[in-house]
Amino acid sequence: MxxxxxxxxxxxxxxxxxxxxxxxxxxxxxxxxxxxxxxxxxxxxxxxxxxxxxxxxxxxxxxxxxxxxxxxxxxxxxxxxxxxxxxxxxxxxxxxxxxxxxxxxxxxxxxxxxxxxxxxxxxxxxxxxxxxxxxxxxxxxxxxxxxxxxxxxxxxxxxxxxxxxxxxxxxxxxxxxxxxxxxxxxxxxxxxxxxxxxxxxxxxxxxxxxxxxxxGTFIEEDDTDPPIYGTRSPLRSWNPLWANAEVYWATLKDARHARRWRDKLLVWIKPPGWRPADVAARYPKPDFDIARSRYQPQLSRLMIAYAIVQFALLLVMAVHFLDMAKRLPPSGLVAYASFLVLSLTALGIWSEGRPMGRWLELIRLGATAGIVVLTGGWFGVPPGGAALPAALLILCLLNVLALIGVSAHGRMQEARPAH
Incomplete structure (x- = not known):
């Protein structure tokens, strides 16, 4: 490193x-x-x-x-x-x-x-x-x-x-x-x-x-006007790929919809929030509301616990990735990076409480097991017998069982009539 x-x-x-x-x-x-x-x-x-x-x-x-x-x-x-x-x-x-x-x-x-x-x-x-x-x-x-x-x-x-x-x-x-x-x-x-x-x-x-x-850009914090955090166009998602892409995508759409070539360029270099008049008229956006409700999909405690445990495991892998950055060949480095980014994306969608998140999590855990089986270990870790692959496969199995259990509990909670 x-x-x-x-x-x-x-x-x-x-x-x-x-x-x-x-x-x-x-x-x-x-x-x-x-x-x-x-x-x-x-x-x-x-x-x-x-x-x-x-x-x-x-x-x-x-x-x-x-x-x-x-x-x-x-x-x-x-x-x-x-x-x-x-x-x-x-x-x-x-x-x-x-x-x-x-x-x-x-x-x-x-x-x-x-x-x-x-x-x-x-x-x-x-x-x-x-x-x-x-x-x-x-x-x-x-x-x-x-x-x-x-x-x-x-x-x-x-x-x-x-x-x-x-x-x-x-x-x-x-x-x-x-x-x-x-x-x-x-x-x-x-x-x-x-x-x-x-x-x-x-x-x-x-x-x-x-x-x-x-x-001339200094402002002092005022106790009579407590700060409200976020952005004026709230993300409303836990998907990290969308978090990185949302403004690029919105700007691309405005550039495509703009009738004048000048405006197609200006949407990139004007201040955030600026839109060509014709685009704003045809594709209006809601006004900013500082009193808006925060984005917080309701998850059970078990779902939150599952997300925390999975993120902790991915964090350990990320530290290992940084440690292996100088040793892995480019193909292995790209594969490891892709696995981590897609895994964090799947976990983000899971945390939104959407049914698709369950399937993405199941695919992610299956892919993890597949990597262990195909490589006989893990990225950059030298083969050392059957102990490491067996431990990783058992961990994958436990995670799959946890996912199934947490998902079943979540569906039971959703089906339970409100009092």
Whole structure:
């Protein structure tokens, strides 16, 4: 694994420990800040973003390395403290503009929207990341390459900026006085995630909130207008593939329906929500309602428990995938990644309580057993006798039995007359 993958892999248990702590503190305070399906969806999207990163780093870091080697104006030393400090400040400045553009340019919002879809605001939301941001996001950081910041410096400061932002995604930390005036803080970032008119498209800073103060995008959280989270076009789904695709698909439809070629282009580069007049007239959308009910399909406790257990197993596989990223051949890496993404999608549809989810889950478990039988083990794990395949097949069988039992219980609950 490279440095970034190593740090993220080791940071994962710390993330989950802090999520558990947040749950305990919220319960102690008598507050409900987590909903199981929402949290699983957020964490699953974070897993998918890391899977995509294994493949996309060739693009992002490769382009950056080429610019540093062939176009850079200077050769900055990687062993100098001022280079590291200035790199972190410059990266955070460029992040501000990428983040701001992600709210002001529709094609960039199509990627960034994933991070805002959750109607909860907690530490799991921090891990809810896009799988498509890599397509255009790298462009904003080319100034660092042109100046001559070494690739290893860029990679580390990018990771520092990302990891810093984890802790600000919580409702349990209040105002922090002077800190709120200088740095991105929980209070500042709560306002950023809100869909209230007052807070819309504000507080873009990653580490420093000074950029927002400097460029006129700062807003202070107001206790008289508590933040409402989510997006103005709610996702209303636990399908992670749809979460990544929804805005792209909506924009494609508007571009296809637009009569003027100019409008077919403008729908991509105008602010989110902009639609050609002829399209809006022929295909109207409902007005935004801040008092809308949250998306929360009713699941039995057994169904929720099943989803949590299955996600935990998939999370272990995802960590194993990251560990094997340097060792598996490309075909094996693509197969493993596809299995994980489709598995998380099947689990998401299951969590929506739809009958199709049961069949997708059964197919997923069957495919898992099929991989064990065909390979005699698991991706990248060297053959070691019959113990591993037997254990994996028994686990698949237990999961199938659990699925059948939980599904039967759910159907009994649905058939039971209401009193």
């Amino acid at each position: 490279n440095t970034q993958e190593t740090i993220i892999t080791w940071a994962t248990p710390v993330f989950f420990a802090l999520i558990a702590l947040e749950l305990l503190v919220a319960r102690w305070r008598g507050r409900k800040v987590y909903h199981a399906s929402d949290a699983i969806n957020s964490l699953g999207l974070g897993v998918i973003s890391q899977i995509v990163a294994v493949f996309s780093k060739v693009l992002t870091f490769g382009i950056y390395a080429w610019f540093v080697s062939h176009v850079a104006l200077f050769r900055l030393p990687a062993d100098s403290l001022w280079v590291w400090v200035s790199a972190l400040v410059l990266y955070d400045f460029l992040y501000y503009w990428l983040h701001r553009a992600g709210h002001e340019v529709n094609i960039l919002w199509a990627a960034h929207v994933v991070h805002h879809q959750s109607e909860d605001y907690n530490l799991s939301t921090a891990l809810r990341q896009t799988g498509s941001g890599v397509v255009l996001g790298w462009i904003f950081y080319l100034p660092m390459a042109l100046i001559g910041y070494p690739l290893e410096v860029f990679v580390v400061v990018a990771l520092i900026d990302l990891l810093y932002q984890f802790w600000v995604h919580t409702e349990l930390v209040g105002r922090l006085g002077w800190f709120d005036r200088v740095f991105c803080s929980p209070s500042n970032h709560r306002a950023h995630h809100a869909v209230n008119d007052r807070y819309l498209d504000r507080n873009y800073g990653g580490i420093l909130i000074l950029w927002d103060r400097l460029f």
